[in-house]
Amino acid sequence: MKKRYITGFDGLRTLAVVGVILYHIMPFKFQGGFLGVPIFLVLSGYLITDHLVLEYEQTGTIDLKNFYIKRIKRLYPGLITMLMATTAYITLFQRQLLVNIRGVIVTNLLYVYNWFEIAHGESYFDKFGNQSPFTHLWTLAIEGQFYLFWPLIMLALLVFVRKKQPIFDILFIGSFVSALLMAFxxxxNQDPSRVYYGTDTRLFSIFLGASLAIIWPSGRLRQRLDGRLRLMLDGIGIVSLLLMLWMFMTTSGQSDLVYRGGMYFFSLLATLLIAAVAHPGADLNRMLSNPVFTWVGRRSYGIYIYQYPVLIFYESAVKNIAAHPWLHAIIEIIIICLISEFSYRCIEKKLSKFDYSQTWLVLRDSFRKNSPFKWRQVGIVTATAVTVIALFGIINQPDASAVQKDNQLQQVIQKNEQATAKRKKGKKLTAKEKQEQKAAQASAQKGLTAAQKKRAQMLQVTAVGDSVMADGMETLQNIFPQMYVDAKVGRQVAEIVPILQALKNQGKLADTVLIGEGTNGPFTQQTLDQIMTITKGHKVYWINVHVPTKNWQNQVNSDLEAAAKKYHNLTIIDWYSKSNNHPDWFYSDNVHPNSNGLKYYGDVVARAILKKK
Known part of the structure; x- marks a missing residue:
């Protein structure tokens, strides 16, 4: 048996990393791109298990020390560079992202970051607000846990179980149990981040790849196949590839089906495709081998770890992504590729073979008077400066409450939530509070006719929404005192489905329903249909979005316009057109109305609702 470098696997890595990047850049166009991650996991399961089995069969054991050293030298240089460079950047330019930075760094170095994200309730699907540039590293945590424990597990299986069929059965059953755990x-209609991040609920992809390695070892596959078997294997691989591409384009990350067998099915397709590519007698390896795929595949690790920080930092710097989404997407991809090329050539490739016992000698020789290594000197100085800045940010990690206190928008939302909670509990207001409320109502209702004011006073409205509505809920309730508001920061459209259904079941859903959703990302047709089914017989008003910093703005608004044509009880309130050329109406994020903008926000909503009364 000889270990083969299967060039077609670079094509699979390319498919995986491109899918993930396109999902992050344009989630409404490539909504299933997140499925690139299972490809990485299945491939890792196959390659690592294939290597371990080969080593055991040739030597009668597994050199654990050598395995761990190789993994550390392969993974840590790029990871540490990314962590330090990203932390240095946010220390200089986006200090609010330094909250919990110590925990982020430590858990990433220990490869348990996915559990850190779960413990802190971080959502993978909330695409708005102060997004962490480290969110995507949950995948590396699962891979790191796999690299740590898998050699020990495989050694135990090979020593005590021995026969391959029982080992295959154990691994395949294990994959099924993990998939069932995800489903249960x-x-x-709740954020699925817990099952998305969890090692326990994602192991099925790794187990499927590992089980394939047991019955399909790369070194024992025949070099030639007869025509019928070759065509059959090619056909299985091509059909699997086409189905995977179709799921890339059509599968929503918040679809029930994804977590109830869909992701497992995708991983099975990836397993079949890997089997076809790995076989030297089939044609898939040749079909997925070309210079472009080789370039991307070999740099896929760097591309993956750097892509999310680039997207976060670029989109925070460019204030109108939505105006030219494709242009900005191309620019982002170019930046990612340039950084990844530098990382591959100057960090990953060099340090994976570096003898760390010679570190001091290399540093000493680099700074000798006649040293020819001028670029090495620049690199060492730059790395030192970046590390010092990053350590400064880590040491001076800001307190979450302090950052929140400095956020004027957050203060407004908290004040609104407290006032709304007081309304819901029916607490009596003090004389001063009554006077302030009366003045606020008079200001909010300014511009309405006497008849409109009277109707607004009596109108029952149920309002659900995200942070924009949370920002404006006090203004809306000053116009509509009978309004019930349920608004939450970071809420996705799908999350309002159970809220509306619960109100409907309790008989508390008003005839007039106001929805303010879409700021945090696009929605599926299935979600929209669910909302409109629940609100059938009600008058529904949906406020479209002004979120120029995200490329889904136009998609959300066009989907809402199409929905209004389909559902006759749905009216779109065009906040986007009214506010688009008024940056003075918004906080610095250019999304949430400030005190000046809230006057117009309330007026636009009130006039739209009262117009048809």
Missing amino acids: MFHP
Whole structure:
């Protein structure tokens, strides 16, 4: 048996990393791109297990020390560079992202970051607000846990179970158990980040790849196949590839089906495709081998770890992504490729073979008077400066409450939530509070006719929304005192489905329903249909979005316009057109109305609702 370098696997890595990047850049166009991650996991399961089995069969053991050293030298240089460079950047330019930075760094170095994200309730699907540039590293945490424990597990299986068929059965059953765990722990219409991040609920992809390695070892596959078997294997691979591409384009990350068998099915397709590519007698390896795929595949690790920080920092610097989404997407991809090329050539490739016992000698020789290594000197000085800045940010990690206190928008939202909670509990207001409320109502209703004011006073409205509505809920309630508001920061459109259904079941859903959703990302047709089914017989008003910093703005608004044509009880309130050329109406994020903008926000909503009364 000889270990083969299968060039077609670079094509699979390219497919995986491109899918993930396109999902992050344009989630409404490539909504299934997140499925690139299972490809990485299945491939890792196959390659690592294939290597371990080969080593055991040739030597009668597994050199654990050598395995761990190779993994550390392969993974840590790029990871540490990314962590330090990203932390240095946010220390200089986006200090609010330094909250919890110590925990982020430590858990990433220990490869348990996915559990850190779960413990802190971080959402993978909330695409708005102060997004962490480290969110995507949950995948590396699962891979790191796999690299740590898998050699020990495989050694135990090979020593005590021995026969390959029982080992295959154990691994395949393990994959099925993990998939069942994902299905049972998933709760419809709730953020699925727990099952998305969890090692326990994602192991099925790794187990499928590992089980394939047991029965399909790369070194024992025949070099030639007869025509019928070759065509069959090619056909299986091509059909699997086409189905995977179709799922890339059509599968929503918040679809119930994804977590109830869909992701497992995708991983099975990836396993079949890997089997076809790995076989030297088939044609898939040649089909997925070309210079472009080789370039991307070999740099896929760097591309993956750097892509999210680039997207976060670029989109925070460019204030109108939505105006030219494709142009900005191309620029972002170019930046990612340039950084990844530098990382591959100057960090990953060099340090994976570096003898760290010679570190001091290399540093000493680099700074000798006649040293020819001028670029090495620049690199060392730059790395030192970046590390010092990053350590400064880590040491001076800001307190979350202090950052929140400095956020004027957050203060407004908290004040609104407290006032709304007081309304819901029916607490009596003090004389001063009554006077302030009366003045606020008079200001909010300014511009309405006497008849409109009277109707607004009596109108029952149920309002659900995201942070924009949370920002404006006090203004809206000053216009509509009978309004019930349920607004939450970071809320996705799918999350309002159970809220509306619960109100409907309790008989508390008003005839007039106001929805303010879409700021945090696009929605699926299935979600929209669910909302409109629940609100059938009600008059529904949906405020479209002004979120120029995200490329889904136009998609959300065009989808809402199409929905209004389909559902006759749905009216779109065009906040986007009214506010688009008024940056003075917004906080610095150019999304949430400030005190000046809230006057117009309330007026636009009130006039739209009262117009048809």
